[in-house]
Amino acid sequence: MYFDVIAKIVSERTGCDVADVKPESKFADLGIDSLDTVELIMNLEDEIDMEIELDQKIETVDELDKFIQSKQG
Numbered sequence: 001m002y003f004d005v006i007a008k009i010v011s012e013r014t015g016c017d018v019a020d021v022k023p024e025s026k027f028a029d030l031g032i033d034s035l036d037t038v039e040l041i042m043n044l045e046d047e048i049d050m051e052i053e054l055d056q057k058i059e060t061v062d063e064l065d066k067f068i069q070s071k072q073g
Helices: 003-014 034-048 061-071
Strands: none
Touching: 003 034, 003 061
């Protein structure tokens, strides 16, 4: 549901092609470190107009997508 938005932000952040971002892509493999993750989450919050409080380890794009969906009211 949020995959396209996440992929767009990852692409902008890393310079990789948005088509290279797959649901199973690990953030570490995409060149996203812990500081990048914080900034990615802040950008994502702005895009989807929702506060995201990560309370678990998220490693892949799909895990982040599903996490956000699970937190929707």
